[in-house]
Amino acid sequence: MSTSTAFAAEPSIATGTTIGVILSQRIYAGLLEDGRLSGELKVFPATPLPDPEDEDDDMSLVELPTESIVEAICDSVLSLAKSHEAELAAIGVAIPGLVRNGVIDEAPNFPQLKGANLESRLEGALAERGIKTRVCIVNDADAMAAGLASTHGKLDSHIRVWTLGTGIGYGVYPFMKGVWEAGHTVVTLDDRENYCGCGGRGHLEGIMGQRAMRLRFLDMEPEEVFEAANRKSDPDPRCLEFKKLWHKALAAATSNALHVSGPGKFFVTGFNTRFLDTNMLRHYIGEMVKMSSLQSYSLEVVDDDQSVRVIGAAVAAMQMCGAQ
16 A cells, blocks of 8 residues: 555564554554564553444544654654663554655545655654654555564565455555555446545445445444344345445455466455455455466455554564665
């Protein structure tokens, strides 16, 4: 989903002391030593998270101005960096949005950040507080990809990650130049498919995203839709048809990725993996990908763990800063 500096994957976990930061419903930050988390994550604000299906109602960070978000990230970094200032090699900050050279070109979940040179602002704010080191900004889906590559021992492999949540994220590892807004992949030409938050027609996110599903089924929550579709006896026809569409959409986007960049590992994560039927997904991919050389892909569903994203942000920072 992001445009990042290209570099080759490293065969081993990055060494040195780094800090990874994730900006999502909360700010999560962690200190890493030789690629491993040291201590617990710092979380801001510390109030409990809402249930996933109610996350649209949580405005804790969305209502903050950019200056306050920069301040909160700096406070988290300062707290973690105590007694490690001298050896701190890099700081990685992952956000949901389109990133170009440290500038946030698009950030639908954090509109106040659009256009901000977050990399430069964080480096300047941290330098004023005595932390003089490189800050690298990366898309959060790419951070998840890097974190999974690190924690699964695949830093020398090509992996891709779908995140199924409020929107649809797509992360790639190793990092390479590109936009990677694959959540907005066009998977249908039906003019009625206009539920994507960006306003585009036929998008993957307009079918699979939590917000899009709520708009489509104003009389039912997404979990109720899938419960009705999965009933052993007398499944709801409308819900069953949508379940098939939901899986066909992800199959189409995955098949596009296979046809463009070849086979390899796909991870699937996010709170809406609860709706995923991997057998159905594989069946539809099999109908769409017929070239035998592209069929050696693999799918694995993994928990959406913020610590993995934090690790990925730190790994990204070490590798990106080392390449510049």
